[in-house]
Amino acid sequence: MVRKPARMYTPIAGQVYTRREYMGGVPANKIVQYDAGNPRGDFPITLTLLVKESCQIRDSALEAARITANREITLAAGETGYHLKIRVYPHHVLRENKQAMGAGADRVSMGMRMSFGKAIGTAARVKPNQKLITLRTTVNCFKAAKEALRKASMKLPTPCSVIVEKGAELVK
Numbered sequence: 001m002v003r004k005p006a007r008m009y010t011p012i013a014g015q016v017y018t019r020r021e022y023m024g025g026v027p028a029n030k031i032v033q034y035d036a037g038n039p040r041g042d043f044p045i046t047l048t049l050l051v052k053e054s055c056q057i058r059d060s061a062l063e064a065a066r067i068t069a070n071r072e073i074t075l076a077a078g079e080t081g082y083h084l085k086i087r088v089y090p091h092h093v094l095r096e097n098k099q100a101m102g103a104g105a106d107r108v109s110m111g112m113r114m115s116f117g118k119a120i121g122t123a124a125r126v127k128p129n130q131k132l133i134t135l136r137t138t139v140n141c142f143k144a145a146k147e148a149l150r151k152a153s154m155k156l157p158t159p160c161s162v163i164v165e166k167g168a169e170l171v172k
Contacts, residue, residue, distance in 0.1 A: 004096065006157050010055050012125055018091045026093055026119050030059040031086060036070050038080040043136035045167035049149045051130050052159040056123040059090040061156055069133060069152035076144030082137040088130070090122035132160065142171045 020026050066086055073082045095117030126132065133152060137145045146162055153160035164171070 010157050012054055012056060016091065016125060017093045017095070020093070023093065023119055027121050029090060029122060030063045031066065031090070032063065033066075034086045034089075036066070036084040037073075037077075037082040039083050039085075041080065041083055041136070043083060043138060044170055045137055045139060045142055045145070046165040047135045047137070047142075047145050047149055048131050048163050048165050049133040049135075049153055050161050050163055051126045051132055051156075052128060052161060054125075054127050055158045056092060056094075056125050057088070057090070057132075057156055057158070058094070058121055058123045060121070062086060062088070062090065062124065065133065065152040065155040068155055069135065069148040072148035072151055073135065073137065073141065073145055076148075077137055077141040081141060082135060082145065085134045087132055087134055088124040088126060090124040092123045092125050093119050094121045094123055096120045126158070132156070134165075139167070139170050 066084070070084055073084065097112075097117040133149060135145050135149055149162045153162070
């Protein structure tokens with residue numbers, strides 16, 4: 001089945017749907033790991049990806065952003081020269097009332113009757129200026145880390161900004 005356009009899920013409408021014990025089943029989380037690199041390393045520079053607008057970010061978009069940032073920074077810093085952390089968790093369960101398409105669909109489809117919908121995925125609800133991804137690294141890899149977070153922001157459905165939280169005086 002074709003994935004619905006992002007505009008169907010981007011606006012935040014209604015309460016957060018998170019009570020999994022009441023649902024028939026929820027698709028598995030697509031985010032493979034929330035920490036990458038060397039979590040115990042002593043890194044002087046900390047960069048953070050901030051969200052500028054409130055929206056819902058699907059778990060597949062978070063995973064795509066993580067893969068992109070991880071690949072970019074690994075090329076520059078190696079396996080142990082950084083620590084990348086995803087700061088949000090996709091709690092909100094997305095539902096979809098599937099409609100039958102094609103010949104004879106009017107006899108098969110229920111229309112808007114019983115239109116609660118089935119769980120199709122999960123999303124993280126974010127607010128403006130919320131931290132999404134944090135990347136700690138060395139002074140030598142500062143430009144690569146900034147570029148990694150910029151490329152990761154391209155995978156997300158909202159405008160983002162990269163800020164230097166710690167170590168700004170080291171890179172000037």
